[in-house]
Amino acid sequence: EAQVTQNPRYLITVTGKKLTVTCSQNMNHEYMSWYRQDPGLGLRQIYYSMNVEVTDKGDVPEGYKVSRKEKRNFPLILESPSPNQTSLYFCASSFFTYNSPLHFGNGTRLTVT
Amino acid sequence: ELKVEQNPLFLSMQEGKNYTIYCNYSTTSDRLYWYRQDPGKSLESLFVLLSNGAVKQEGRLMASLDTKARLSTLHITAAVHDLSATYFCAVDNTGNQFYFGTGTSLTVIP
Numbered sequence: 001e002a003q004v005t006q007n008p009r010y011l012i013t014v015t016g017k018k019l020t021v022t023c024s025q026n027m028n029h030e031y032m033s034w035y036r037q038d039p040g041l042g043l044r045q046i047y048y049s050m051n052v053e054v055t056d057k058g059d060v061p062e063g064y065k066v067s068r069k070e071k072r073n074f075p076l077i078l079e080s081p082s083p084n085q086t087s088l089y090f091c092a093s094s095f096f097t098y099n100s101p102l103h104f105g106n107g108t109r110l111t112v113t
Numbered sequence: 114e115l116k117v118e119q120n121p122l123f124l125s126m127q128e129g130k131n132y133t134i135y136c137n138y139s140t141t142s143d144r145l146y147w148y149r150q151d152p153g154k155s156l157e158s159l160f161v162l163l164s165n166g167a168v169k170q171e172g173r174l175m176a177s178l179d180t181k182a183r184l185s186t187l188h189i190t191a192a193v194h195d196l197s198a199t200y201f202c203a204v205d206n207t208g209n210q211f212y213f214g215t216g217t218s219l220t221v222i223p
Contacts, residue, residue, distance in 0.1 A: 033211070042117075042201060043156075043213040050209065058210055059114075090155065101146055101158035102203075102211070 002027045006091050006105035013081055014113055021076045021108045023091035029103070030096040032074040033058065034066065036087040037107075043090065049074055050096060081112040115140045115206050119214035126192050126221055134217045136185040136202035145178050145185045146203045150216070156201065159187075192221045 004025045013019055025032065033048035035058075045058030049068040063085055065077040074093075078085060088109050092102040116139040126132050136145070147159040160169045162178035162185060169176050173196065175188045185202055197220050203213045 031209075035211075035213075040215060042119075042215040043203075045211055048209055056209065059212070092156075099161055099163055101148075101161050102156075104155040104157070106155050 002103070004091055004093055004103050004105035006089075006108050008108060009106060010109050012111045012113065015082055016080050019078050019081060019110075021078075021089060021091075021110070023074045023076065023105060024072050025074075025091075025093040025103070026072065027093065027095075027103065028071065029093035030071070031100075032068065032091065032093045033102070034064070034074070034076050035090045035092065036060065036085075037090060038087050046076070046089075078110075081110075083112050086110060086112050115142070115204060115210075115212045117202060117204055117212050117214040119200075119202055119217050121217060122215060124217055124219045126189070126219070128193055128221055128223055129191050131191065132189050134187040134189070134200055134202075134219075136187070136214055138183050138185075138202075138204045138212070140206065141180070141183075142204045142206055143178075143180045144205050146205075146211075147176050147185070147187055148201045148203065150199045150201065152198075159200075189219075192219075194221050194223070197221045 034046040035043040047066040049055045091105040094100040118137045145162045148156040150156045160176040165180040167178045199216045
């Protein structure tokens with residue numbers, strides 16, 4: 001089944017404790033990206049990647065890192081999480097063509113205390 | 114920075130009625146996307162609109178794009194309960210960066 005898989009689905013952590021949210025897709029998509037969803041703000045793009053070893057900042061990259069060592073994986077790293085990073089996070093992927101919609105993972109709900 | 118505005122933010126409508134959700138964006142783009150999100154779920158793609166005047170229909174939903182007015186509409190015809198969800202429009206400015214509206218939470222009541 002074609003899908004984008006995120007792990008974990010739920011994560012509670014404390015301020016300053018490094019964490020990684022994994023994202024993997026099995027559709028051979030070139031493009032992958034991360035979003036955070038907050039009430040009243042819609043989805044905001046954190047980072048995106050157009051292919052292996054190519055990453056760039058989205059709208060709200062502060063406090064986050066990403067890497068794209070393999071085409072299928074695009075982990076999101078929070079080196080020192082803070083409470084304002086408490087949010088619902090989505091990974092998405094697509095072919096890099098103009099008519100290709102994003103395929104989203106199931107989301108990771110992160111709480112930083 | 115590209116801004117995307119949706120209205121209304123909340124919509125409660127009776128079954129069988131028609132209504133339109135509006136999506137305005139601030140800079141030139143000829144690609145617009147509509148997504149649906151059910152409560153507690155992920156987003157799924159509804160429509161991809163790629164040019165001025167594009168119109169797409171799926172069941173009771175019809176989306177259109179006017180790039181000159183920087184406006185897209187999502188029209189709901191004869192609403193049914195199954196359409197209750199949050200609807201997002203999104204615009205990309207170069208094919209790389211995506212900007213989402215704040216979403217329209219639709220509730221269809223009997």
